[in-house]
Amino acid sequence: MAAERTTKGRAPHRRNEEARLAVLHAADDLLVEKGFGGVTVEGIASRAGVAKQTIYRWWPSKVDILLDTLVEDAGRALAPRQTGPAVDAVRRYLRDLARFLTKEPAGRVLLALVGEAQHDAAVAELFRERYLEPQRERERALLVRGIQEGDLPDGLDVDGTWDVLCGPIVFRALTGVQIPKSFVDRLVDGVLGPAKAA
Template sequence: MPAASPQPRRPRSGSRRDETARLAVLHAADDLLAEHGFGALTVEAIARRAGVAKQTIYRWWPSKVEILLDTLIEDSDKHLPVPTEKPTAESIRGYLRGFERFLTSNPAGKVLLALIAEAQHDPDTAKSFHKRYLGPRREQEREMFARGTDAGEVSPRIGPDATIDALIGPIVYCALTGSSIPSGLVDTLVEDLLRPRSN
């Protein structure tokens, strides 16, 4: 079965971006968010940290949310790819453990949590977040579970979307509330919800 299509990038306008400047902007946004939080993050501060003109940033991105989405998409593709090979119970378990590490140890995890929080009260952020990140990633995760089920590796107790929510939700909730994630949480979720086939 073919691999899930890559997550779409936002259509861009204006002059072609210099790759060094683009990466500087993404890294600056990532760092400033981790240092000061979403509310204090401004395009002006990103421009200063990246060493580019504010007008240049606005020519490439319409808002700080779109900058953060580019950062999140690229970091997720690099550090948290959804398995595309024939999935096994262990590769799915490994993906969930990777997601836990992504939220708790990777600066991009803070970007994900910030965008989840901002999407709760800003409709434009929610729309872009779902279209550019959550929707495409959910489709990849749905495909992963479907292939695992077809191969007999897992036997979900509930439907695919409810399964994803039930597996991912507790991890996100702990991270959002600042609670430590119990060491056995992923194993318990996998055993209770997926019933991996015994070897």
Template structure:
């Protein structure tokens, strides 16, 4: 029941698609975003330039598709015994992703592009990269009775993610405060939202 399926002509080459995504991944790390060009991607991937333009609009879009899967995986939420451990794991994971991961570098760059490119902003928003794992953490916290069911998840996501996100993007130095202490303080703040 697939609509708009082209039934004629040569089908899209999955091999070329993979080659482009890998080329973007590699080049971002090797030469940086400023030197990441469509021409360079095509040459690295051994692919015609038109083939990229045929399937993606901008290099940000390619980068998004290349990095988003890894990004989601690195931020995936693995349940811990207690809520505070869940929060600590989330904060550590988010910080590691944003500051040391290749996918995190791609994400930060895309956030940068999103500031002056609405389409990139839309793409990133649709990924809900941080919202998803936060949702898992909060859901379990509600189940355990550690926070009220009425806690607004979106606001909680901003509270839990914000500090790490702010430090990573502004380059502010990592604080001497242990993650456990920060986690406890933020969890309390989330709880306070319903008071």
């Protein structure tokens, strides 16, 4: 990750952690306050009290800054929790996803990056590498456990299923439609079958 070279294992050799955080937060704040168009490198620099050059030294573009904040935030807010029956874990995860997308500032960052990926193939690639793939990897584990535990059919198309599960939620978020818990529940019931026990 562009932003991590810092105080890693061996030899710090400069780089101001304070400045790095100031930049990430400034970018985040600007996006929430004024939308993606309001996020400019110049604006970030001035709000973070940092020189433009300092930003360009460490991040190739503003998209990379936003990706850094997204990876950090989503790493926390969208970490699948492997407890209870797999289907319940999926349901829990999708509820987290819905909340993240519609309620949290970092959710706006994710949607903005999905948006920007439509405008620029390089962003699309970066977004896939830094967010989509790693996140999907974490998601897979949930379904894989369900298969192993016999709650889900053996031949299940894991990626296809996740697209069917995430798709409607992301679609609603992108089009500004509310996502009640019931929507998520019915979705999970429809796709994975209703809660096993009953």
